Amino acid sequence: MFNNGLIDLHRQVQAQLWVDKINKAHETSQLCPWVSTFHPKRLTCKLEGGFYHGSFNAGMVRFPRVGKVHNEYIDEKTAMEVRALSLIRERTTIPIPKVQAWGYAAENPLGLGAFIMMDFVNGVCLNDLLIETDKADPTRLLREDISDGDIEVIYRQFANFLLQLFSLDYDSIGNLPSPEDKPESLMPKRPLTYKAHDILHNGGVDVFGGRCQGFATVTEYFQYLLEQDFGQLNHQPNSIYGPNDARRRYLSLKVLESLLPDLINKNYDGGKFELICDDLGLANLIYLNIYKRVLEEEEAKMPGHEKRELSNLVKWSQESGLHMLMSVGFNDQDSFPFMQLHQHVGEKEWKRREVEFRTLPEVEAFVTQKTITLEKYEVAMGKLKSEKVLVDAGQMTHEAFLATSIRLG
Incomplete structure (x- = not known):
């Protein structure tokens, strides 16, 4: 998307x-x-x-x-x-x-x-260790000569950090309390997530939904996250590429919705809840097998982690793909987390659920409406691109362009 x-x-x-x-x-x-x-x-x-x-x-x-x-x-x-x-x-x-x-x-x-x-x-900046910055045309690709030993040193430090954060327990899912030096400026208890911000900032759809409270269970929170995916698909004008794509995307989310109750780890549904950075997860780890081994070794060293909860959760998350899928916006059926979940569920079961939802009247109504919205969006984009050319040429002020873009958006 x-x-x-x-x-x-x-x-x-x-x-x-x-x-x-x-x-x-x-x-x-x-x-x-x-x-x-x-x-x-x-x-x-x-x-x-x-x-x-x-x-x-x-x-x-x-x-x-x-x-x-x-x-x-x-x-x-x-x-x-x-x-x-x-x-x-x-x-x-x-x-x-x-x-x-x-x-x-x-x-x-x-x-x-x-x-x-x-x-x-x-x-030491990781870029200096992992990327060839001295090239005439540097890229974000990893150095070809980086060793497993160097990766292990980095992952061992990373694992130690995550294990310490995993020890900070909370009773609900949401924002941290307001900073102590500004207690009068109370923040909403609902979490300000990377996903919701990304959908609003890059998709133009406010999926926070006016919610101010936190969440007592993972089930409640994941349902809220799925509503955000449906919200983006429904209200972002270019969330589809055409009628067939619209149908596939809608059915994929309906299948995910039906799978959620069986995919949530019941041992953690009601807490404890941990401090996380939702822009830093398994998707950031290229050498995942090295990381899983290092994490288990670090758990064995650190008091209080004898049950190896974090490493077991990492394995479970990797197998299902669910955590990555629920943590990011701009999802579609061809994204890596969706394909991981598809594989976890199995082709036969996935197809069975798709067929079950395909006959719902709401599916074709959605496809028709989204196709019309996409056509209007493409017309608006053409107009705005023309005016951006004028801005770049100094023939239109930035302020005038912003006023136009708000009207067309």
Whole structure:
């Protein structure tokens, strides 16, 4: 499933306006004096390294970049990140920078949005270890000469971190409590997930559904996640490629819906619940067999993990594909997690369920409506692309383009 092109063009222009604003703050010498106001002794600071990937000699300042984070959730994302950093720093040995100051968008006098000021932690970037950055045309492909030993060292550290996080238990699924230094700004208890944000930010569909409460069971939470997939499929105008694709996508989600009760691990349905980063999971691990072995070895060393719960859950998740499937948006029947689940269930059983749902009147009604919506979307995209050409040529202002893109979207 592609991003919503109308949203993409809107964000490109929106991001450029923010970059222009932050460049101006730097060029007019507003940025460093502002950072200095947060230093206990108000010492002067200077920018070290490149502007976008550099740091200040007083520490590091991070902004959620406009165009990468949806405007409506920038404050919430920032607050949750501060809370997670503080919690991990207090309750684990994972090297986490100390947050010196932070604030919401309304607290930034430069108009650059929410911010976090933190200590800089020295370390070795994984890119320097895994990718050939010295090439004339560097790529994100792994170095050909990387050894299993190097991978094992990295995975062993990663496993140790996850085992420590796995020891932090919670009674419900949701956001962490609001940061202690801003107790008055209560955040919703429902989780701000990568999936829901991605569907909104890149698909243009708000699937949070106005929910503010957390979840008491995995069953309830997974049903909520599946509703998000149905919401994206129904309301993102280009969520299909044509009538046949629309039918296949709808039937795949109906099959998944029917399978959910049997796929949820009953031992963990009512908790305990753990702290996770839903943008970091098995899909990020290329050498999964090495990781599973290393994880088991690290579990054996760490007190409190004698039952090897985490490694057993990793194996179960890998076999079913369910966790990856429920954690990400933009799903379709040809994605890796869906194919993994398909294989886990078996071709015969999958087909049996598809045939069962194919006769439902709602299926063809959905196909008809989505085909009409797709045609309207393609017309709107043609108009917006023409106006983006005018922006690039300097014949239309960024602000005028944004107004048009909102109307067409």
